[in-house]
Amino acid sequence: MNKKLLSNILFYLIVIAIACIVLFPFLWMLVSSFKTQVDIISWPPKFFFTPTLQNYQKVFEEQDFLKYFLNSTIVGVVAVGFSLVLGLPAAYSIARFTQKKLSVFILLARLMPGISFLVPWYIVFSRLNLMDSYLALILSHMLIALPIVVWIMSTYFNTIPREMEESAMVDGATRQYAFFAIILPLSGPGIITATTLSFIFSWNNFMFSQVLSMEKTKTLPIAVYNFLSYAEVDWGGVMAAAVAIMTPAIILTMIFQKYVVKGLTMGAVKG
Amino acid sequence: MSQSSFTERNLHILFPLPAIIFVAMLMVFPVLYTLFLSLTNWNLTSGAPLSFVGLKSYARVLTEPRFLHALTRTFVFTFFAVAIEGVLGVAIALILNRAFVGKSVAKLLLLLPLVATPVAVGIVFNLFFDPTTGLANYILTSVGLPQGLWISSAASVLPSLIIVDVWQWTPMITLIVLAGLAGLSNEPVEAAHVDGASEWQILRYVTIPMLMPVILTAMILRLIDALKTFDIIFAMTGGGPGYASETLNIMAYKYSFEYFRMGQSSVILVVLFLVVFGCSLGIMKLRTSSEI
Numbered sequence: 001m002n003k004k005l006l007s008n009i010l011f012y013l014i015v016i017a018i019a020c021i022v023l024f025p026f027l028w029m030l031v032s033s034f035k036t037q038v039d040i041i042s043w044p045p046k047f048f049f050t051p052t053l054q055n056y057q058k059v060f061e062e063q064d065f066l067k068y069f070l071n072s073t074i075v076g077v078v079a080v081g082f083s084l085v086l087g088l089p090a091a092y093s094i095a096r097f098t099q100k101k102l103s104v105f106i107l108l109a110r111l112m113p114g115i116s117f118l119v120p121w122y123i124v125f126s127r128l129n130l131m132d133s134y135l136a137l138i139l140s141h142m143l144i145a146l147p148i149v150v151w152i153m154s155t156y157f158n159t160i161p162r163e164m165e166e167s168a169m170v171d172g173a174t175r176q177y178a179f180f181a182i183i184l185p186l187s188g189p190g191i192i193t194a195t196t197l198s199f200i201f202s203w204n205n206f207m208f209s210q211v212l213s214m215e216k217t218k219t220l221p222i223a224v225y226n227f228l229s230y231a232e233v234d235w236g237g238v239m240a241a242a243v244a245i246m247t248p249a250i251i252l253t254m255i256f257q258k259y260v261v262k263g264l265t266m267g268a269v270k271g
Numbered sequence: 272m273s274q275s276s277f278t279e280r281n282l283h284i285l286f287p288l289p290a291i292i293f294v295a296m297l298m299v300f301p302v303l304y305t306l307f308l309s310l311t312n313w314n315l316t317s318g319a320p321l322s323f324v325g326l327k328s329y330a331r332v333l334t335e336p337r338f339l340h341a342l343t344r345t346f347v348f349t350f351f352a353v354a355i356e357g358v359l360g361v362a363i364a365l366i367l368n369r370a371f372v373g374k375s376v377a378k379l380l381l382l383l384p385l386v387a388t389p390v391a392v393g394i395v396f397n398l399f400f401d402p403t404t405g406l407a408n409y410i411l412t413s414v415g416l417p418q419g420l421w422i423s424s425a426a427s428v429l430p431s432l433i434i435v436d437v438w439q440w441t442p443m444i445t446l447i448v449l450a451g452l453a454g455l456s457n458e459p460v461e462a463a464h465v466d467g468a469s470e471w472q473i474l475r476y477v478t479i480p481m482l483m484p485v486i487l488t489a490m491i492l493r494l495i496d497a498l499k500t501f502d503i504i505f506a507m508t509g510g511g512p513g514y515a516s517e518t519l520n521i522m523a524y525k526y527s528f529e530y531f532r533m534g535q536s537s538v539i540l541v542v543l544f545l546v547v548f549g550c551s552l553g554i555m556k557l558r559t560s561s562e563i
Contacts, residue, residue, distance in 0.1 A: 015373070025396065025399065025438065029395045041403075045406050085289075086289045086293055089289075090287035093282065096283075099287070102287055105291070109297075112544060113547060114499070114501075115540060116302060119301070119305060119308065119537065120301035120308075121301060123304075142293065142297070146290060174276065176278060176279065179286075204386075204389060204390075206388075206505070220388075221390045224390055225394075225506055228506070235398055238394055239395070239398070242395055245388050246391055249386045250386060
């Protein structure tokens with residue numbers, strides 16, 4: 001009995017240790033965002049200090065973070081929306097007509113290094129005067145979202161029995177009608193998974209926005225990064241900015257926890 | 272059944288067609304264009320017209336020490352990051368694979384690093400690793416260890432970046448393996464128990480072999496992304512100090528958008544793509560053979 005108790009204690013110690021390691025950078029970021037610059041760069045590091053809101057004031061008043069916030073949201077929402085429009089029928093087709101090659105073709109976009117599209121995009125978008133435009137940014141983010149939508153939804157459609165639309169087709173409905181009227185309404189959980197994940201990936205994307213956006217369409221990751229480029233790093237400001245950028249993704253994850261886990265693990269476990 | 276319409280007969284083409292056109296325009300065309308550029312000496316800043324130089328750019332880039340170092344570094348970073356993530360990730364999954372109070376909270380915590388913005392994560396670790404005021408050195412000092420220079424020295428920058436990658440992505444392996452464990456049938460384990468196998472033997476000869484396809488798939492996914500790691504390196508070191516943390520991805524970025532040597536940067540991109548493709552194919556072969 002004693003041995004069992006001991007192993008239980010050991011187990012919880014390990015779990016707590018893991019939780020501390022996982023949480024630690026988030027907590028340190030949060031704590032630092034309420035510190036003054038002097039408190040942040042003092043040695044030894046301060047664990048007790050007078051909290052200040054000046055970093056957040058700076059981020060939202062001087063830096064116009066609200067604008068970048070809006071940019072990230074616009075780009076993410078529109079890119080994910082169009083990816084669903086393009087991706088849902090494609091995923092359905094891949095699932096029902098077992099188009100392996102097509103799925104590999106679209107998933108290649110996930111495999112390829114993003115930077116290998118960026119050089120040509122940069123050249124073409126410059127020629128078309130589309131640098132720093134929402135259009136260019138949304139198109140680039142769609143290439144992030146579309147493979148996620150196709151990957152998740154083709155797996156999801158496979159779990160819906162074919163009889164669902166076939167019985168409707170026997171009754172005279174067309175397949176496309178069955179897709180819209182029967183399959184899509186059953187696909188809520190899959191669509192939530194695909195939407196949440198691809199939005200988070202778009203939200204966090206740095207490289208595409210770094211090259212394609214400038215002042216007008218700048219997204220949050222770029223704004224956070226730009227904090228670093230000043231001569232003396234304003235650590236409090238960066239930490240407040242980091243908190244601001246991570247909070248929406250974390251809230252989304254908490255709300256849709258089950259779906260996010262499914263999306264991240266589904267391909268690996270099933271296929 | 273009634274005569275099916277044109278739309279219905281060609282649904283398998285019409286449904287995916289918009290997505291195909293989109294991917295062709297945004298991915299296939301750029302890749303072909305990159306291939307073409309890699310055969311030229313195009314330099315955006317020189318203003319000289321683009322001229323076709325065949326494999327000359329390849330000869331020049333592939334023999335450059337800076338490139339060879341970046342190539343090696345990409346492999347070293349990826350190998351250690353993915354190996355550590357694999358071992359830790361599987362170990363943590365095996366530990367957590369039981370019913371306990373707070374399991375759902377633990378799973379939520381594991382998700383957080385995965386959805387955290389990598390650039391911001393890198394910056395937070397920059398503060399943590401700061402040699403003069405950072406918490407990392409404070410912790411080392413308080414347990415009596417010598418302080419480190421972390422990302423400020425060429426010798427320790429790569430291990431420091433690997434620590435960040437491991438922190439952020441180990442949970443992905445853990446979650447995938449946990450999902451895999453949940454899908455395993457209990458019978459083989461019970462049969463082994465009946466036959467008198469020890470816990471360790473069951474783990475070694477029953478559970479892990481059954482999990483192998485899942486573990487390998489999780490590692491392929493990590494491998495593909497680790498080879499392409501960009502955000503944390505760019506935000507934390509920009510490839511420095513010197514070139515000490517410059518991987519192929521960072522080098523290609525600099526050649527493209529800092530030096531504007533498009534021809535040479537395209538060569539690096541072609542190599543990077545071949546590396547990603549080759550490694551994924553290799554592991555997929557391994558996976559197929561482990562499934563038997």
